Amino acid sequence: MNRLHELGIRPVAVGGSSAGAVASGLYAAGLTPEEIKKVVFAHRFRRSFVRRTPWFTHYIKSTFNERYYGTFKPEGAVQYLESVLKDRQIESLNTPRYMAAVSDLETCRTLFLKSGPLARTMIASCCIPTVFAPIQINGKYYHDGGVAHEVPIDPWLEEDDIDLIVMHRVTHHETPPPRFFPANLLHYASKSHECAGEQLQEYRLRLAAMHGKKVLVATTTHERPVVFSGRRMPHFYAAGEAEAQRFFDAEISPLL
Numbered sequence: 001m002n003r004l005h006e007l008g009i010r011p012v013a014v015g016g017s018s019a020g021a022v023a024s025g026l027y028a029a030g031l032t033p034e035e036i037k038k039v040v041f042a043h044r045f046r047r048s049f050v051r052r053t054p055w056f057t058h059y060i061k062s063t064f065n066e067r068y069y070g071t072f073k074p075e076g077a078v079q080y081l082e083s084v085l086k087d088r089q090i091e092s093l094n095t096p097r098y099m100a101a102v103s104d105l106e107t108c109r110t111l112f113l114k115s116g117p118l119a120r121t122m123i124a125s126c127c128i129p130t131v132f133a134p135i136q137i138n139g140k141y142y143h144d145g146g147v148a149h150e151v152p153i154d155p156w157l158e159e160d161d162i163d164l165i166v167m168h169r170v171t172h173h174e175t176p177p178p179r180f181f182p183a184n185l186l187h188y189a190s191k192s193h194e195c196a197g198e199q200l201q202e203y204r205l206r207l208a209a210m211h212g213k214k215v216l217v218a219t220t221t222h223e224r225p226v227v228f229s230g231r232r233m234p235h236f237y238a239a240g241e242a243e244a245q246r247f248f249d250a251e252i253s254p255l256l
Contacts, residue, residue, distance in 0.1 A: 001014070001023060001024065001027055001168070001244075002027075002033035002036060002037070002241070002244075003240070003241040003244035003245060003248075004166075004244050004247075004248060004252075005027070005033060006033065007244075007245075007248050007252075009248070009252065010096075011096045011166075012096050012097065012161055012162060013096050013097040013098070013099070013156060013159070013162060014027055014028050014096050014097070014098055015098060015099040015100060015101070015112070015152055015153075015156075016100065016101070016125070016145075016151070016152065017100070017101040017125055017144065017145035017146040017149050017150060017151070017152055018125055018126050018128075018144050018145065018146045019126065019170075020125075020151070020168070021100035021101070021121070021122050021125035021126065021145065022040070022081075022122045022123075022125075022126065023036070023040070024098060024100075025085075025098060025100065025118055025121070025122040026039060026040075026084075026085075027096075028093045028096055028097070028098035029085050029088055029093065029118065031084075037237065039084055040233070040237075041233055041234070041237075043230060044080060045077070045080055046230060047076075048074075048076040048077040048079065048080040049072060049074045049076065049077045049126075049132070050072045050073075050074075050076070051076035052073050052074075052075045052076035052079070053071075053072045053073045053076075054073070067141075068133060068134050068141050069130070069133065070127065070129075070130060070131060070132045070133030070134065071130065071131055071132070072131065072132050072133070073132070073133045074123050074126065074127060074132045074133065074135065075135075077123045077126070078119050078120050078123045078135065081118075081119035081122060081123065082119045084119075085118055085119050087117070088117075088118040088119070089115065089116065089117060089118060090113065090114055090115050090116055090117075090118050090121060091114070091115040091116075093118070097114070098114070098118075099112045099113060099114045099152070099155060100112070100113050100121050100122060100124075100125045100145060100152075101113075101125060101145025101146070101148075101149040101152035102121070102124050102125050102142035102143065102144075102145045103129075103142065103143045103144060103145055103147040103148065104140060104141070104142060104143075105129065105134075105141075105143055105147075106141070110145060110147070110148045110149055110152075111142070112152060112154065112155045113137075114155075116137055116138065117137065120135055120137050121137065123135055124137060124142040124143070125142075125144060125145040125146075126144060127142065127143045127144050128143070128144045128146075129143050129144065129147065132144075146197075148200065149200075150169065150197045150200070150201065151167045151168070151169060151201070151204075153165050153167065153204060153208065153215070154204070154207075156213070157207060157208055157211040157213055158211065162213065163213065163214065164213070164214045164215075164216065164255070165208065165213055165214070165215045165216070166215075166216050166217075166218060166247075167215060167216070167217045167218065168218045168219075168220065168240075169217060169218070169219045169220070170219075170220050170221075170222075170240075171219055171220070171221045172221065172222065172223060172224040173221060173222070173223050173224070175224070216247070216251050216252075218243055218244065218247040218251070219243065220239050220240045220243040221239070222235065222236050222239040
């Protein structure tokens with residue numbers, strides 16, 4: 001997104017799920033490419049997703065008192081982004097507009113939030129079920145929007161000022177599946193989710209065509225991040241910049 005910005009691309013709307021909700025939210029808030037890089041590279045940001053977890057008492061309370069469970073409490077990540085974005089509200093972002101996908105597991109619905117506290121919404125969209133406890137916004141508990149919307153575009157299909165939609169998907173190099181429990185179980189659960197995501201993606205592209213929208217898909221592929229892959233982040237970032245340049249040259253330039 002930063003590289004496309006440097007190449008002169010200015011979207012009227014941005015949005016995403018999970019990490020995409022964070023990246024697009026920082027962009028919509030008006031941070032410069034260098035400021036965005038500083039935020040996402042910060043060790044403090046990565047650590048903030050678990051920093052506010054009251055370890056032992058958290059598990060006891062979750063077992064007996066709390067309705068919505070998660071291994072970690074991501075409130076520290078909200079606090080970190082609020083230190084960057086202050087009390088910005090989504091509805092105040094107009095150039096570009098912003099939305100984030102979140103999942104309400106109680107009603108089994110995906111919502112596209114276009115108003116409310118920016119920082120809390122960005123982190124709510126990152127709350128992978130069972131890994132992170134959900135984030136509460138206006139009395140509702142929200143999880144990762146990527147449960148059903150890897151790349152959320154649905155609301156834009158009915159917006160008249162949007163003609164071209166650029167999807168950015170991040171995938172990883174295939175590696176042999178783990179041989180031992182529970183890593184192998186988690187691997188196949190992940191592959192099942194990936195299978196559902198690919199099918200939903202196919203349907204979503206058909207729906208966009210029915211609405212007369214042109215959709216271009218950019219895909220960045222690199223090795224799978226792990227908990228301690230902070231030193232690899234510049235490499236991941238560079239992979240995205242390289243894909244943006246290739247995408248601009250091959251897909252965007254012919255349209256200009």
